[in-house]
Amino acid sequence: MMKRILTGILLLSVALLVLGACSNDSSKGNTEKENKGDLVATVDGEGISKQQYEKELEVMKATYEQQGMPADQMDKKQKEELEKSVLEQMINAELLLQIAEKDGISIEDKEVDAELEKIKANFEDEKQFEEALKKNEMTEKELKSQLKKQLTVNKYLDSKIGKIEATDEEIKVNYDQYKEIVKGQEQEPEELEKVKAQLEQQIIAEKENEKISKLVEKLRKENEDKIKIIEA
Template sequence: MKKMIMLVLALSLTIILAACGDDSESASDKSKEGSKDKKTEETAQPAAEDVKITDKEKVDKDKVVTKINGEEIKGKQYNTSYAQTKTLMSQYGQDVSDVKNVKEQTLNVIVEQELIKQEATNKGIEVTDEEVQKQFETIKEQNADQFSAVLEQYNLTEETYKDQLAFELTLQKYMKQEIKGKEVTDEEVQKYYDKLKEQSKGQEGQEVPKLEDVKDQIKGQLKQQQQQQQLQAKVEQLKKNAEVKHMI
């Protein structure tokens, strides 16, 4: 499985983007325009499946499941994170029959999210209840028809969704303030573009647009990759210096 920070990001971003119905296109998406292969379209995103959570997998909502630098995380938060982790793992073809492994993955997610939140607080980054509520109402209003289905799919209530949204907004602010990334060069853009062209060879309906038409998208993607790598390195450093004690 990918490094856990990627799962942390996927958990937050997948939920937000699923609710938002994000329709933005990346450079690689644009290279696939015109393709009429329905099978490819259907498998481009992980399939949504109903994932069952048994009572044995749940923890009492008031039980302390872990302490992270002295901060207590209780069963209520664990149960929500466990359900999301198991759902996402299932969607990406991971084996969720081993509940011990799902528990370990969940605890890793919780630790990484909590360390990011603590680091953001140390850097003076705050997300107010008003910001969360405003974003929540916007998302709910724009996606009235599918909002409840998204919450159900990820085993969320409106309250736990707001908690997840608060983390997402905190992460966005932290990334903007602390994870700058270096300037993407024209040579890096050209290399990425050449790779796209090479990958599209022999694939019907996947003509790569002109470089000038996708240059900005490529730069954005490369910048994001750099930031994610820097964030991963930062989280690994935080984990090395953290005091973590699991109670389950």
């Protein structure tokens, strides 16, 4: 699901991102007046650093390139939209983290350690894990800090969204759509029972993302006066 923590190398590449991630610890405590040239935005006085923003932008560009949309082939408008999207995601992530903490959401060290072990399990050994960290210019301590933030936001979102389920009718509708697509590709569709779990997760993820989007939109409207974008 979109809000769940990504594992393995992918997480190490996007741990700096939102639904992915929150602003860098080094920016904490910065206000709009302090080091203004080093900030791209503040959320209730907490700074989002230019360095962190540029890192996240590069990660997003790499993601687009993997999808066959390299940044160097984007026109000016597309690049501006991408840059704006990354900044908005960072602002939303910082806002969610602050609200979650004010709401009393807390994460124990053992929860962070459990998530870290899941990530390490995707690597052959400790050395490969450490090499991945080095490649992404992160320390294990920084990764754990990001994991704690993401877990905090996840727990807050879970408390607000509640349990989401997919009905049999919704699964059937999605299965019928799947069959049409597969038949259009002149292939034989799988039986419903073989793809039911996948279709169910897809429906739940879509519902979850829709609720999260509405919640974030509501929170942004309620806290817009606390958000300041700093022009270069």
